[in-house]
Amino acid sequence: MRCERIRGLLDDYVDGLLSEAACHEVEAHLGECEACRNEDAELRALLDGAASLDRELPPPRDLWPDIEARIAAERKESVSRRPVSPRWRFRMSLAAAAVAIIAVAAVVLHRQKPSSVIPTAPGTLSVADYDRENDAMIVAARSYVAATAELTAAWEGRRDEFSPETQTVIDENLRIIDDSLRELNEAIRQDPSRFELRRLLVAAHQKKVGTLQMLLRVDVPPSRADWRDRKLKPYSEEEKS
Amino acid sequence: MSAFETLYRANVNKVYGLSYRLAGDALLAEELTQDVFVRAWQKLATFRGDSAFSSWLYPLAINVILGERRSRQRRNARVTTAADLARVAGPVESRPALRLDLEQAIAKLPAGARCIFLLHDVEGHGHDEIARITGVTPGTSKAQLHRARRLLREALRS
Numbered sequence: 001m002r003c004e005r006i007r008g009l010l011d012d013y014v015d016g017l018l019s020e021a022a023c024h025e026v027e028a029h030l031g032e033c034e035a036c037r038n039e040d041a042e043l044r045a046l047l048d049g050a051a052s053l054d055r056e057l058p059p060p061r062d063l064w065p066d067i068e069a070r071i072a073a074e075r076k077e078s079v080s081r082r083p084v085s086p087r088w089r090f091r092m093s094l095a096a097a098a099v100a101i102i103a104v105a106a107v108v109l110h111r112q113k114p115s116s117v118i119p120t121a122p123g124t125l126s127v128a129d130y131d132r133e134n135d136a137m138i139v140a141a142r143s144y145v146a147a148t149a150e151l152t153a154a155w156e157g158r159r160d161e162f163s164p165e166t167q168t169v170i171d172e173n174l175r176i177i178d179d180s181l182r183e184l185n186e187a188i189r190q191d192p193s194r195f196e197l198r199r200l201l202v203a204a205h206q207k208k209v210g211t212l213q214m215l216l217r218v219d220v221p222p223s224r225a226d227w228r229d230r231k232l233k234p235y236s237e238e239e240k241s
Numbered sequence: 242m243s244a245f246e247t248l249y250r251a252n253v254n255k256v257y258g259l260s261y262r263l264a265g266d267a268l269l270a271e272e273l274t275q276d277v278f279v280r281a282w283q284k285l286a287t288f289r290g291d292s293a294f295s296s297w298l299y300p301l302a303i304n305v306i307l308g309e310r311r312s313r314q315r316r317n318a319r320v321t322t323a324a325d326l327a328r329v330a331g332p333v334e335s336r337p338a339l340r341l342d343l344e345q346a347i348a349k350l351p352a353g354a355r356c357i358f359l360l361h362d363v364e365g366h367g368h369d370e371i372a373r374i375t376g377v378t379p380g381t382s383k384a385q386l387h388r389a390r391r392l393l394r395e396a397l398r399s
Contacts, residue, residue, distance in 0.1 A: 011387050042394055049343045050362040057258035059271055064249055067278045071245075074283065150294040152244035157285025216286065 002029065006036050010043055075160055144205030151212035158216070170215065177208045245285075248294055249278055255295070256302050262359050263306050265348045276309055277302040300374045307356065307375060346396035350389055357382050358389035 006029045012018045013026045030037050159167055184201040191197065256277050261270035281298055288297045347355060356375065360366045361382070368379040368386075377385070 011383075011390060042398075043390065046343075046390060046393055046397065047362055049340065050358070051365075053340065053343070053363050055258055055364065056254035057261055058254050059257040059274060060267065061271075063253065063257075063271060063275055063278075064246060067249065067275050067282075068246070070275065070279045071282045074279065149244050149247050150288070153248050153294075154285045154288045156243065156245055157282055157288075161286070216288070 003033060003036055006030075006033070007039055010036075010040055014040070014043055014047060144202065144209055147209050148205065148212065151209060151216065154216055155212050174208070174211065177204060177211065180204045181208070245282060248298075252295055252298055253278075256298070259302060259359070259364070260306050262347065262363070263356060265355075273306050273309055277305045280305050303360070303374050342397060343393070346393050349396065350392055353377075354385045354389035354392065357385035358393070361386050362390075 006026055009018060009022060009026055013023065018026065030040055159170075162170065181201065181204050184197060184204055188194070188197045188201060253274065257270055257274045260273040260277070261267065264270045264273055277298075281301060284301065288294065347358065350358060357371060357377075360371045360374070361368070366374070368382040371377070371382045372379045375382075
């Protein structure tokens with residue numbers, strides 16, 4: 001009877017879900033009952049086996065071409081069926097304008113002389129500080145590359161919500177930031193010892209991530225009122241609002 | 242290479258691995274993997290960049306796989322072949338026989354118990370998280386896990 005009760009608790013025991021008192025009860029019993037100890041060992045062996053299974057498995061063929069084709073079909077369908085209200089288009093224009101400001105700021109920032117951007121006077125950093133900062137900059141830049149890839153994919157996923165004109169403006173501004181990143185990377189390649197360049201690179205990455213995040217957050221869909229207005233007002237009046 | 246393709250390539254093995262184990266069928270796993278990435282594309286606008294892409298993708302993938310698996314199972318029941326199981330366990334010479342036995346035993350579990358076992362003991366999710374992802378209660382998750390472990394231990398003993 002006691003063995004049955006203890007075995008009923010073993011799952012929670014190995015998962016660490018038992019109270020302290022129940023834990024002591026199980027441990028005391030395991031200390032004196034070989035059969036239950038074997039049960040416990042068998043359960044733990046199963047969990048070890050499960051944990052050792054590969055969580056990743058490559059598909060037998062490249063699935064991307066099929067996925068890409070399905071996405072292309074989705075995009076086509078989504079463009080043809082989704083009406084874009086003029087008010088939404090206006091908001092997108094504002095977003096694009098904000099992007100332009102951020103992009104220009106990024107370019108100006110990286111073209112400034114390093115001494116005007118980095119407030120630290122020469123000689124105030126020890127070699128150790130310098131190395132530590134330089135390493136941190138490298139890590140930060142790598143993190144931003146990963147974040148940018150993810151956000152860029154998200155932006156691609158919703159670009160059809162924007163008017164073609166707005167898409168062009170946004171793409172152009174993202175291109176400006178990318179140019180800045182390329183220039184900075186090239187400068188760092190030529191002079192890897194200058195960590196000011198890495199700071200600027202991180203700043204440029206920040207701008208790109210911030211820009212993409214902003215694009216993803218400007219997600220005020222046409223409200224019910226917008227659609228009600230659309231039905232009540234002639235298109236020409238709505239354009240004026 | 243587009244950014245989304247980059248994300249696909251970074252995550253496809255994990256999504257396919259999960260699809261394969263949950264579906265127990267190589268062809269179905271391919272279809273499910275495609276479904277997951279197409280759904281991810283459709284919902285990309287809800288990814289805000291405040292977490293890793295994989296953290297956002299994973300619950301979505303489980304939802305798609307479980308939802309599709311349920312509806313497809315009703316349409317056509319397929320039998321998992323020994324070749325399928327050998328594939329998921331990898332080349333026999335590179336893995337202990339126990340691992341193949343375990344893969345086979347997992348594949349034979351009832352669908353609900355298999356799903357919970359995979360999510361909890363292979364993927365490492367807690368009961369609350371499993372409940373949130375799958376829609377079952379944490380109590381049901383615990384009960385299914387208990388059942389799965391019991392069945393697996395019995396299968397591996399024989």
